[in-house]
Amino acid sequence: MLAFTTVAPYRRSIMNAATLSAVVTGLLSGLSLIIAIGAQNAFVLRQGVTRSHVGVVVAICAISDLVLIVAGIAGVGALVETQPGLVxxxxxAGAAYLAWFGIRSFLAARHPKSLTAGEPVAKGSVALTALALTWLNPxxxxDTVLMLGNLASSHGPTGRWWFGLGAGLASIVWFTGLGYAAGLASRWFARPRTWQVLDVVIGVVMLTLAAVLLRSAF
Structure with missing residues (x-):
């Protein structure tokens, strides 16, 4: 009886440590994959600066990430990997959309009338753009389905879902922080020149990513 009461707390401590390790690993892995500058982050940043439908954009990006993380952990990543034609x-399609978005950003930088932070934009248009930049990006x-799915599998049948919890928290924290913290910089974007720089940077990022994607496709 004494041996059982001694071993039981020890086992629980090991399980708790393993669970915490899986969550932390998932959190760090998720952050390492989404912090890099990309089309999605650039759009979230722009909407945050303009304070235009930030909640909608953050929700779409975070929920989409959660869906993809769950799919990867559930094994959908292995299915996608066997369909090179689909990829x-x-x-x-993603390269074409990014190229169009990049050209639009360059055109916006040429016209001062489109550089005001308070310019109204339809919520539906913003939502569709956020969805496209997320789901048309291979x-x-x-990253999210294949890589995180493979990393999660190394934590075992139960630990992989704790890993997924950590990765999901990373997405929620990152997109929420990026979207709402960007609004703090809005006073610097009262000048058209600053908006021009931002639009040019976004355009360069989009066109560069489009070129990289096309190169990988052929």
Whole structure:
């Protein structure tokens, strides 16, 4: 009886440590994949600066990430990996959309009338853009579904879901922080020149990503 009461708390401590390790690993892995500058982050940043439908954009990006993380942990990543044709179609479509978005950003930088932070934008248009930049980006499937799915599998049948919890928290924290913290910089964007710089940077990022995607597709 004494041996059982001694071993039971020890086992619980090991389980708790393993669970915490899986959550922390998932959190750090998720952050390492989404912090890099990309089309999605650039759009969240822009909406945050303009304070235009930030909640909608943050919710779409975070929920989409959660869905993709769950899919990767559930094993969908292995299915996607066996369909190179599907990945290629998504890659080309994503590259085309990024190129269009980049050109639009350059055009916006040329016209001062489009550089005001208070310019109204339809919520539906913002939501569709956020969805497109998320789901038409093949890197989302490669990073979130395949890579995180593989990393999660190393934590075992139960630990992989704790890993997923950590990765999901990373997405929620990052997109919420990026979207709402960007609003603090809005006073610097009262000048058209600052908006021009931001739009040019976003345009360069979008076109560069489009070129990289096309190169990977062929």
């Amino acid at each position: 290629r179609v998504i890659t080309i 890197h989302v499937y490669l």
